[in-house]
Amino acid sequence: MSRRCQWYNHPLDCSSSFATLQVLTVSQLNPRQQEAVRYIEGPSLVLAGAGSGKTSVITRKIAYLIEHCGIPARQIAAVTFTNKASREMKERVSKLVSKPASRGLTVATFHNLGLTILKEEHDHAGYHPGFSIFDAEDARALLRDLLMQDNQETGDEAGDAQMKISDWKNACLLPSEALSRASDEREQRLALIYKRYGEYLRAYNAVDFDDLIMLPVILFRDNPEVLIKWQGRIRHLLVDEYQDTNLSQYELVRQLVGHRHGLTVVGDDDQSIYAWRGARPENLVQLKDDFPSLKIIKLEQNYRSTRLILRAANTLIANNPHVFEKALWSELGTGEKIRVLRCRSEDSESERVATEILDRKLRSGLKFSDFAVLYRGNHQARLLEMKLQAYNIPYRISGGTSFFAKNEIKDAMAYLRLLINTNDDTAFLRIVNVPRREIGPRTLEQLGIYARARGIGLISALQAMGAASHVSERGLDKLRRFSEWLERTTQRLREEDPIAVIKQLFSDIEYDEWLHQNSNTPKQAQKRMENVWYLVDSLQKMMSPDPEKDREESTLEDAVSRLVLRDMLERQEEEDDDDKVQLLTLHASKGLEFPHVFILGLEEELLPHRASIEEQNIEEERRLMYVGITRARETLTLSFAAQRKQYGEKYETIPSRFLDELPEEDLAWEGMGDLDKEANQKRGKATLSALLGDLGD
DNA sequence: TAATGTAGAGTTTTT
């Protein structure tokens, strides 16, 4: 077994070696890591550079707490941001700690933890059991309706409103507080929308994603005795990727920890690339003030990359201001120089990368899956895709339309939500006419007016509505029929096997036929129906107990809400080890590693991106570049195009300033030799004129 | 209801 193996993130590389390590939990770590694992006297912050084994520290600390400190697993909670990270963590813990000993351990995402709290304490928050969770699209649809209601104009602002409301919720501001802090007329208007949005959600017995964090925080604030109960339940809290927490998440952490010491957070300020969606890397610094006894431990030994790659990363990131100084070092070899490919056009850039991958694979006996191509924006993948296809190179693109974005899945989920929560009007509106029930917009409009006047849900409204209303006889009849069928199905759900009832539901509505009518090809229709059955299968799996995976029996309610949070158990993991070149955005690459990495488009306005230059937010772009560089284990290749087509027109580009920030002696430039100086001059001029422009204005 | 036309935009993404 190679010594390096244990640090690799890929469970595939090392799964077999873990089983025997139980007793060795701490001893195989380096001194810094050991210190991080063993320190339990107070709150600690582990500043873990890229590739320094941070997941190992968390998982081994969990094992240490359980086996060495005798803390029951049920009193330990580890929190991550993504389901993927939490799945991986669970897997790795299970290899360190025996099943009975790890029983009751909580490893969850922030949102899942919030959901657990909210489910148990729903009455303190004014919610009923079985509440729905609105995803971003549901929330936007509701906001669009609200905006159109009083504005009688378009709901164009829905996206803006959603972002603003999300900001407010992330800061734990209630509508009234948002209103009193509103600085201009527009914010006031949005704050009023926020208020009504909240009222509607409550009427629907629904929460949105942000509520899953904010509502527990408010609930704990208002009910100290409930907080004490949860503090008693979680005695040690571990937080992964701490630099990605937003204000409300930090608040939740602070509440749960209270005045006690059981807190371990792991993070890297240099890998904070999500500030644009509310993450506050300042939370790392704040921690020192909030917990004066905070112990700070730095992990600087990198087990992933060659020295030259790390030197490039360190040199680049040194251009950012730092509160915590940190320099990665490595015992792995020096490695090859970092190559910089100068290309004539974006077309030749893709061409070059494709041929290069093919050439290197054949020459060095590598696999396609040893290569990854990273870029700033998704559109950059398109050209590359064509080239890869032309050379018959298999590839995998991250971030295609997700399973849950598919229409058939949204429909199916809406049916499920409606079964659990009749007040979920958004779900009702989505499927009331899917498949066709000849219930038109006019009928629904009238029903909506009736319901709104009385402040009740649409289904309640239609049950209460008499013939005297403005709804046509015909429309009312159709609606009634639908609601009665729904009522019957809900009833049966309580008496029979839920999965059987759900299967029956889809055959009742003849969903298969509907899909065939509304798909382009029979093949596609079949595929879509299979997706629905896959969903039902997942539900079934999630509901049935599995002692292997420490999973207890759960209700349909529970399973559906976890599904909305995309917390599907195992999904398409087998496909991952296919031998394919990986194409991903720099953002999506965080947390991953590859032997050979290409980063495309090192040009001003692209990387750093134009919007970031305008907002003067170069530092986050630099961190993005840093994340990209530190993904590489053995070789790193950067490229840029001298000319790029943008919106149909050709533009001369300027090489990225980040190229200047790398150690010159470690770079090997290739291609278009004489354009070298020209490009540099161009960049010099541009920077100069930008400077002059600033002064001039 | 489906099909065609046209205006407008055009980072990063998870839950």
Add this chain to the structure above:
DNA sequence: CTCTACATTA
């Protein structure tokens, strides 16, 4: 340029 969303038309 290319894709999306919405509106107008048959």
